[in-house]
Amino acid sequence: MEYEIVIGLEVHAELATNTKMFCSCRVVDSTQAEPNTTVCPVCAGMPGVLPVVNRQAVEYAMRVGLALGCTINNTSLFDRKNYFYPDLPKGYQISQYEHPIASDGLLVVDTSKGEKAIRIRRAHLEEDTGKLTHVVTDTENYSLVDLNRCGVPLLEIVTEPDIHSIEEARAYATTLRGILRALGVNSGDMEKGVIRFEANVSVREAGTDVLNNRVEIKNLNSFRAMERGLAYEIDRQIKIMESGGTVSQETMGWDDTNNCTYTQRSKEDAHDYRYFPEPDLPPLVVDADWVHRVQSTLPELPRARAQRYQNNFNLTAADATLLAADITVAQYFENTLAAAKDVPGKTVAAWILGEVYAYLNRTGEAFESLRVTPAILADLLIRLTKGEVNAATAKVILATLLEKGGSAGEIIKEKGLQQTSDPGQIAALVAKAIQDNPGELESYRNGKETVANWFFGQVMRMAGGKANPQVVREELARQLKK
Amino acid sequence: MNRLTDLTVTEAMHALNAGECSSLELTRAILERIDALEPSVLAFLTRTPELALQQAQTADEKRKELKRNGSAIPRLLGLPIAVKDVLTVEGIRCTCGSKILENFVPVHTATCVHKLQEAGVVILGKTNTDEFAMGSSTENSAYFTTRNPWDLERVPGGSSGGSAAAVAARFTPAALGTDTGGSVRQPASFCGVTGIKPTYGRVSRYGLIAYGSSLDSAGVLTRTVEDAALIFEVMAGYDPRDATTMDVPVPQIQLDSRTDLRGLRIGVPKEYFIKGIQPEVEQTVRAAIARFAEMGAEIKEVCLPHTEYALPVYYLIAPAEASANLARYDGIRFGLRVPTESNIEMFKKSRGAGFGSEVKRRIMLGTYALSAGYYDAYYGQAQKVRTLIKQDFEKVFESVDMIAAPIAPTTAFKRGVHTEDPLAMYLEDVFTLPANLAGVPGLAFCCGFDSQNMPVGMQLMGPHFKEDALFKAGHAYQQVTDWHRKSPTL
Ligand SMILES: [Zn+2]
Numbered sequence: 001m002e003y004e005i006v007i008g009l010e011v012h013a014e015l016a017t018n019t020k021m022f023c024s025c026r027v028v029d030s031t032q033a034e035p036n037t038t039v040c041p042v043c044a045g046m047p048g049v050l051p052v053v054n055r056q057a058v059e060y061a062m063r064v065g066l067a068l069g070c071t072i073n074n075t076s077l078f079d080r081k082n083y084f085y086p087d088l089p090k091g092y093q094i095s096q097y098e099h100p101i102a103s104d105g106l107l108v109v110d111t112s113k114g115e116k117a118i119r120i121r122r123a124h125l126e127e128d129t130g131k132l133t134h135v136v137t138d139t140e141n142y143s144l145v146d147l148n149r150c151g152v153p154l155l156e157i158v159t160e161p162d163i164h165s166i167e168e169a170r171a172y173a174t175t176l177r178g179i180l181r182a183l184g185v186n187s188g189d190m191e192k193g194v195i196r197f198e199a200n201v202s203v204r205e206a207g208t209d210v211l212n213n214r215v216e217i218k219n220l221n222s223f224r225a226m227e228r229g230l231a232y233e234i235d236r237q238i239k240i241m242e243s244g245g246t247v248s249q250e251t252m253g254w255d256d257t258n259n260c261t262y263t264q265r266s267k268e269d270a271h272d273y274r275y276f277p278e279p280d281l282p283p284l285v286v287d288a289d290w291v292h293r294v295q296s297t298l299p300e301l302p303r304a305r306a307q308r309y310q311n312n313f314n315l316t317a318a319d320a321t322l323l324a325a326d327i328t329v330a331q332y333f334e335n336t337l338a339a340a341k342d343v344p345g346k347t348v349a350a351w352i353l354g355e356v357y358a359y360l361n362r363t364g365e366a367f368e369s370l371r372v373t374p375a376i377l378a379d380l381l382i383r384l385t386k387g388e389v390n391a392a393t394a395k396v397i398l399a400t401l402l403e404k405g406g407s408a409g410e411i412i413k414e415k416g417l418q419q420t421s422d423p424g425q426i427a428a429l430v431a432k433a434i435q436d437n438p439g440e441l442e443s444y445r446n447g448k449e450t451v452a453n454w455f456f457g458q459v460m461r462m463a464g465g466k467a468n469p470q471v472v473r474e475e476l477a478r479q480l481k482k
Numbered sequence: 483m484n485r486l487t488d489l490t491v492t493e494a495m496h497a498l499n500a501g502e503c504s505s506l507e508l509t510r511a512i513l514e515r516i517d518a519l520e521p522s523v524l525a526f527l528t529r530t531p532e533l534a535l536q537q538a539q540t541a542d543e544k545r546k547e548l549k550r551n552g553s554a555i556p557r558l559l560g561l562p563i564a565v566k567d568v569l570t571v572e573g574i575r576c577t578c579g580s581k582i583l584e585n586f587v588p589v590h591t592a593t594c595v596h597k598l599q600e601a602g603v604v605i606l607g608k609t610n611t612d613e614f615a616m617g618s619s620t621e622n623s624a625y626f627t628t629r630n631p632w633d634l635e636r637v638p639g640g641s642s643g644g645s646a647a648a649v650a651a652r653f654t655p656a657a658l659g660t661d662t663g664g665s666v667r668q669p670a671s672f673c674g675v676t677g678i679k680p681t682y683g684r685v686s687r688y689g690l691i692a693y694g695s696s697l698d699s700a701g702v703l704t705r706t707v708e709d710a711a712l713i714f715e716v717m718a719g720y721d722p723r724d725a726t727t728m729d730v731p732v733p734q735i736q737l738d739s740r741t742d743l744r745g746l747r748i749g750v751p752k753e754y755f756i757k758g759i760q761p762e763v764e765q766t767v768r769a770a771i772a773r774f775a776e777m778g779a780e781i782k783e784v785c786l787p788h789t790e791y792a793l794p795v796y797y798l799i800a801p802a803e804a805s806a807n808l809a810r811y812d813g814i815r816f817g818l819r820v821p822t823e824s825n826i827e828m829f830k831k832s833r834g835a836g837f838g839s840e841v842k843r844r845i846m847l848g849t850y851a852l853s854a855g856y857y858d859a860y861y862g863q864a865q866k867v868r869t870l871i872k873q874d875f876e877k878v879f880e881s882v883d884m885i886a887a888p889i890a891p892t893t894a895f896k897r898g899v900h901t902e903d904p905l906a907m908y909l910e911d912v913f914t915l916p917a918n919l920a921g922v923p924g925l926a927f928c929c930g931f932d933s934q935n936m937p938v939g940m941q942l943m944g945p946h947f948k949e950d951a952l953f954k955a956g957h958a959y960q961q962v963t964d965w966h967r968k969s970p971t972l
Contacts, residue, residue, distance in 0.1 A: 086812070
């Protein structure tokens with residue numbers, strides 16, 4: 001039987017605001033900061049405290065909503081989601097339930113089968129929880145609570161069940177990450193847990209539109225975990241169906257160490273969160289002016305940027321998309337371009353996507369930590385375009401720059417790599433090559449024109465690779481015709 | 483000058499400003515009276531005499547310095563007050579009348595207390611309350627029941643019973659209270675003192691340990707309307723830390739000796755004079771209304787048709803909110819912790835040991851009302867009816883300026899009579915709940931005594947943010963009567 005996979009994704013994105021969602025504690029890197037150092041009575045859930053909505057978080061949520069083509073709801077409501085857990089100091093999480101800040105959007109992603117539009121059901125604001133560390137030793141067994149992350153603004157972005165393959169899920173997740181980074185609302189730093197996924201997965205016979213029981217998978221904290229979790233779960237469900245069984249509706253967790261899902265809660269044990277409107281917060285009203293202001297200051301998004309690159313620099317769609325997908329890469333490209341006067345965009349793109357990417361892929365280094373800044377790369381490409389070095393030499397220089405740093409000028413000087421374009425010098429070399437190889441000259445004169453290329457190679461070798469190829473060819477053509 | 487402990491807020495400020503006494507003398511006199519009589523009244527959960535004396539001394543020094551510089555003297559400089567133990571004061575234990583917070587010392591001060599501190603008050607201590615303000619008698623305090631100074635066998639009302647008893651017993655000229663369903667007005671009535679429950683959104687709830695967040699209001703109990711107005715003015719106002727406070731200017735309340743109430747329209751709701759009301763209460767309140775008429779007010783019968791639903795609506799909304807508000811008492815960060823093997827077991831054991839039975843009852847009620855499958859029928863429906871109750875008031879205020887009504891169906895009852903019957907206890911609040919559900923202000927004051935010599939109170943309720951009108955009417959009434967001057971013999 002052919003199966004169709006039906007996936008809905010929930011993305012929890014921390015918003016990189018200055019302060020927390022409902023208090024004035026600073027948002028810090030919770031993987032770095034000392035535990036419980038950015039905590040106040042409000043985010044610690046002390047008796048008698050009240051939440052106050054962070055306007056910057058609302059604005060960030062609006063940015064994302066607008067970038068995803070959502071309607072920004074004039075009035076949205078905060079609700080209390082009730083459950084007990086040691087990382088949730090108030091015993092409830094302030095979230096948005098029936099009336100989210102943004103709804104009904106669309107995200108177009110690229111897959112190997114072409115464009116795919118995934119509908120966004122909603123995006124709502126909520127607060128993050130704290131972090132628990134369980135300590136188990138031979139003699140002790142206890143849990144530690146760190147509330148630094150508690151109260152950090154989260155935007156939960158929920159798709160319709162429009163995703164039908166793992167590839168689409170990945171494309172959606174990476175595209176969304178690119179947008180969040182372009183908007184400046186999230187670092188996209190997956191290792192720090194600033195983006196986390198939950199997936200709803202079901203499987204049905206292809207070509208039908210039955211809605212089978214879906215399974216919710218939690219704890220998908222990286223792209224890899226998401227893909228593996230989905231693959232594992234899809235496989236599990238297909239096996240159940242093939243053996244004539246029925247998938248039961250439940251909540252599962254992804255175990256990243258053992259690469260499998262495990263049951264967290266069955267349908268019967270499903271949490272009753274007892275949502276009700278948060279009485280401490282009046283309805284969140286966002287007027288049209290504010291929406292317009294945010295809309296008008298939205299930065300260029302990856303898709304539009306790729307289109308622009310394609311149009312302005314005559315790049316292929318694939319190259320343009322690669323350069324535009326991530327804000328760091330795009331800025332690197334644009335900064336290099338700005339510094340590299342008279343160097344065509346296509347050349348800059350080719351060097352970044354070629355040599356720089358090859359280096360990053362080989363070493364696993366991050367783009368952010370490149371030793372070669374846009375200015376350094378631009379300097380090299382200017383020298384190349386001016387003919388000061390040729391392409392082969394430029395590659396060698398760049399390899400050194402990537403490995404060790406420094407500047408093109410230093411390396412050229414140090415290794416004597418200046419390209420020679422001096423016509424006299426080149427003419428002498430060409431003359432010597434012709435003189436030393438009368439046999440080859442003879443066959444050239446007899447009509448074997450490819451011998452010209454052989455002479456070119458000779459001259460370049462004699463010049464130690466530093467001669468300007470263009471000048472060599474011209475001089476060669478001139479002298480051979482004599 | 484009166485005995486120092488008999489001074490009202492206004493009189494005390496006058497005496498302090500005129501140099502007739504110092505804050506230290508006043509505070510000492512009060513502390514001595516508390517020392518002598520507290521064992522029979524039991525108004526305080528925590529007393530802070532050393533701190534009070536220190537603050538009084540500081541106030542006296544400050545006054546001297548300001549006088550020397552010719553600077554303005556803060557409005558309440560050197561005035562001793564008591565604070566209900568559900569409002570936080572940094573560094574002073576705050577129990578909410580519960581074992582679960584027996585050793586809880588807050589690190590933050592409630593905004594309304596802070597504003598009073600800025601105005602110069604001296605804090606005498608924290609007054610008894612029903613556990614988490616859930617109750618009408620202080621019998622739900624996990625520590626002890628406060629006695630009514632008029633008859634020590636009777637309750638002072640609740641939940642701000644400690645504050646009401648302290649004011650009546652002359653332990654303090656003013657005490658802060660909170661009113662979620664009548665918790666300022668009903669004890670004011672039982673103890674023969676004055677109390678204001680402000681408009682919801684008028685006084686910050688920051689630092690008010692939440693019971694029913696959409697109903698909780700911080701107010702004050704005093705001996706006179708004039709005093710309540712003065713303290714109210716200092717406490718009130720928008721607070722950036724409470725998103726439900728409204729940015730409405732706080733009026734400067736000008737009270738004078740005029741007693742002419744011509745042009746004032748007072749509505750009397752027939753739904754508040756029901757069967758079961760103690761006849762002497764009805765007679766006394768009606769006599770007081772007649773007194774308002776004599777002063778020139780126009781009295782009209784009005785109709786608040788959804789009054790009878792206030793009780794069930796309140797007992798769905800308040801417990802629902804409480805069930806979430808009280809979820810933070812889990813033994814992890816503060817309060818009682820019963821150690822066990824697992825976290826969740828620890829939650830259960832700590833909460834089981836820390837909460838009293840009325841609190842548990844309301845948590846269960848509220849949890850049930852919010853549960854999947856019941857939400858619409860209970861909490862959802864209650865919110866709809868709440869809107870109708872609000873509309874009742876809005877409609878009535880189109881034709882009258884304020885409403886006059888009894889506060890409680892009875893005068894103070896004896897300890898123990900309602901403890902076995904929660905529903906009978908809930909009925910104590912039928913006349914006070916609607917103002918909380920509608921968010922309107924209510925001013926309570928004494929308007930007579932029953933045959934047992936127990937005080938009878940009445941309330942004036944007005945439109946949102948019209949506290950000043952209530953104060954003016956109440957003050958005029960106290961100009962022509964002297965119920966508020968009567969004092970229990972202890
Ligand atoms: Zn905080």
